[in-house]
Amino acid sequence: MTEPEPGGNAGGATTVVVEKLSLTLGDLPLFDGLSTVFPAGQTTCLLGPSGVGKSTLLRAMAGLIAPTNGRIVGGDGRGLAGRVAYMDQSDLLLPWLSARDNVGLGARLRGEPTDATAAHRLLALVGLRGHETKRPAALSGGMRQRVALARTLMEDRAVVLMDEPFSAVDALTRFRLQDLASTVLRGRTVVLVTHDPQEALRLGHQLFVLSGSPAQIEKSGVPDLPPPRQPTFGDFPARYQDLMDQLAVGDAGAP
Ligand SMILES: Nc1ncnc2c1ncn2[C@@H]1O[C@H](COP(=O)(O)OP(=O)(O)OP(=O)(O)O)[C@@H](O)[C@H]1O
Ligand SMILES: [Mg+2]
Numbered sequence: 001m002t003e004p005e006p007g008g009n010a011g012g013a014t015t016v017v018v019e020k021l022s023l024t025l026g027d028l029p030l031f032d033g034l035s036t037v038f039p040a041g042q043t044t045c046l047l048g049p050s051g052v053g054k055s056t057l058l059r060a061m062a063g064l065i066a067p068t069n070g071r072i073v074g075g076d077g078r079g080l081a082g083r084v085a086y087m088d089q090s091d092l093l094l095p096w097l098s099a100r101d102n103v104g105l106g107a108r109l110r111g112e113p114t115d116a117t118a119a120h121r122l123l124a125l126v127g128l129r130g131h132e133t134k135r136p137a138a139l140s141g142g143m144r145q146r147v148a149l150a151r152t153l154m155e156d157r158a159v160v161l162m163d164e165p166f167s168a169v170d171a172l173t174r175f176r177l178q179d180l181a182s183t184v185l186r187g188r189t190v191v192l193v194t195h196d197p198q199e200a201l202r203l204g205h206q207l208f209v210l211s212g213s214p215a216q217i218e219k220s221g222v223p224d225l226p227p228p229r230q231p232t233f234g235d236f237p238a239r240y241q242d243l244m245d246q247l248a249v250g251d252a253g254a255p
Helices: 054-061 099-103 105-109 116-125 141-154 171-184 197-203 236-252
Strands: 016-025 028-038 043-047 069-074 084-087 159-163 189-193 206-211 216-220
Touching: 016 054, 028 054, 028 069, 028 216, 043 054, 043 197, 054 084, 054 159, 054 189, 084 141, 099 105, 099 116, 099 141, 105 141, 116 141, 141 171, 171 197, 189 197, 197 236, 206 236, 216 236
Parallel strands: 043 189, 043 206, 084 159, 159 189
Antiparallel strands: 016 028, 016 069, 206 216
């Protein structure tokens, strides 16, 4: 496996193109001809009411759900297989494995040797030096989220998809994890689903708001500073108000 380069470019950033995506789950048409572009090397935050289809879109991008119609490809027109790391809303750590072995799980599942040195380096990067041999039950919620983040980085993919990655932690830990993620994911194409408007405004180079059924995407403005942004700086408060207004409108028409 390639040696991970935290904060590196993972072999070149990749635009992700969603082309005329239609996707029906059960008898619910979540998307009908949705087209959008996630720019290379940037973080796009995805917001919208519960049930609108954020996780479904992310899973379709990760190749875990097949679209009914349309396609999701890189800027080169090729599929994304092998270029995507996916971090689920729950940390999905295996309780019987140590933090280090959970970080190396991807290689293990592929039948490849795990790189313990790289796993240790990434655990140190997310602030978990000395906790490598602990099992998830011996770690706090925030520590488990950091193990999951290290595992995502271990995969060293150009595209990183994260579904509410910091929802389970307290406000201060969340703030720190946001700063950390922004630093270590720099240069990758990141799509981050969140219910937290402040998190979206801190981390996103752009914000997409999903609303309606079938869902459509509307963009929302970001503060005029590079991420990670501080909530009290510049036009952050004004953008926060704009985003809250936009979410309120979207929620009224939600399923
Ligand atoms: N396997 C499935 N079969 C049928 N319907 C499903 C399935 N998975 C999800 N759904 C439905 O699809 C819709 C979108 O679900 P999804 O999980 O993508 O929403 P979400 O925007 O991520 O919501 P939340 O913010 O609550 O996480 C929901 O109405 C949900 O009930
Ligand atoms: Mg979801």
